[in-house]
Amino acid sequence: MRTVLALSDLEIRDSTDLGTREIFASLEAEYVLCARWSRLVVDLNRDPRRLDSKGVIPLVDYFGRPVYLGDSLPDQREAEERLRNYYRPYHNILKEALARPRVRGLIDCHSLTGTGPPMAPDAGRKRRDVVLSNNGDQDGNTAPGMGPVTCAPELLDRVKNSFLRAGFSVSINAPYTGGFIVTHYAHEFAHKGKFAFQIEINQELFSELEAGKISSERLTRVKSRIRRCFDEIAEVV
Numbered sequence: 024m025r026t027v028l029a030l031s032d033l034e035i036r037d038s039t040d041l042g043t044r045e046i047f048a049s050l051e052a053e054y055v056l057c058a059r060w061s062r063l064v065v066d067l068n069r070d071p072r073r074l075d076s077k078g079v080i081p082l083v084d085y086f087g088r089p090v091y092l093g094d095s096l097p098d099q100r101e102a103e104e105r106l107r108n109y110y111r112p113y114h115n116i117l118k119e120a121l122a123r124p125r126v127r128g129l130i131d132c133h134s135l136t137g138t139g140p141p142m143a144p145d146a147g148r149k150r151r152d153v154v155l156s157n158n159g160d161q162d163g164n165t166a167p168g169m170g171p172v173t174c175a176p177e178l179l180d181r182v183k184n185s186f187l188r189a190g191f192s193v194s195i196n197a198p199y200t201g202g203f204i205v206t207h208y209a210h211e212f213a214h215k216g217k218f219a220f221q222i223e224i225n226q227e228l229f230s231e232l233e234a235g236k237i238s239s240e241r242l243t244r245v246k247s248r249i250r251r252c253f254d255e256i257a258e259v260v
Contacts, residue, residue: 024064027095030088038063038084040134041226042237046246047132050253054120058113063090065105067113068131068202077142080105085140117204121212127260128174128218131204137227145198152191152228155179156201156221158209163195173201173209174218178260182220185255189248199223218260224249 028035038061048055058067062081069079076082080102082090091097097105120126135154139145156173160166163176183193201221209219229242 027092028063028090029092030063030084030090034084034086034088035061035063037086037140042224042229042242043132043134045237045242046134046224046229046249050250052130053123053126056113056117056120060109065109067110068204070203070207071106071110074102079110083142085142087141117208118211121208121217126217129205129208129220131202131219131221133221133223134226135199135223137225139198143198148198150198150225151194152225153186153193154197154199154221154223154225155183155186155193155195156199156205156223157196157219158201158206159196161195161197166196166200169200170206171210171213173205174220178218179220181259182222182252182256185252188255189252191248191252 044057048057062068063084064080066079066081069077071079073079080097082096084090117129121129135150137150139148139150141147155163157163157176157179158166158169159172159176159179163172163174163179165172179195183195186193199221201219205219205221209217212219224245229237229245231238
């Protein structure tokens with residue numbers, strides 16, 4: 024794909040959830056499933072039927088920049104090939120894992136920039152250290168027109184308090200209420216009593232001033248604090 028992208032290498036890295044693998048991949052979960060390719064190839068957190076400019080195969084990034092050179096937009100055949108090779112295998116594994124009786128629920132882990140980029144709902148505004156999402160309002164309750172929440176507000180409040188006790192600032196469902204992964208699978212497995220919520224960690228907690236660089240010292244401290252939070256969360260789910 025690289026030869027048809029209109030973005031520079033640095034701009035491509037803007038679409039990476041910096042630090043997510045380093046922070047979350049070593050947690051002691053029944054399954055840890057990590058994306059292997061950039062969301063510019065295919066966005067795993069979108070409905071596969073969503074084909075607009077910010078859909079499953081994005082045509083613009085969060086800064087509003089065109090992803091492709093003018094005459095290189097992926098056609099229907101290319102789109103279907105990416106869904107077949109990259110999207111569906113990931114979601115098949117995720118669905119199989121959630122179907123297992125030992126798995127209590129799903130935590131979809133991401134990181135976000137410290138300030139909302141131009142195409143984000145909070146463009147130009149500073150963000151909290153941790154953003155939790157369950158498709159509800161800012162208390163985690165059902166919001167008009169949003170459909171059911173992906174986990175009980177009481178659970179999300181306990182998760183919030185774990186992060187607050189660790190010294191993080193926290194927001195609920197702001198700026199993001201949760202993507203396709205948590206909303207889709209919470210609905211699919213609701214009859215089995217399984218929860219889902221999304222977590223975003225602010226990249227400014229562990230990044231260098233230079234864009235796209237991780238401070239190993241700061242990352243180690245943040246990772247330790249987050250690990251303690253997840254140990255507490257494991258007691259309540």
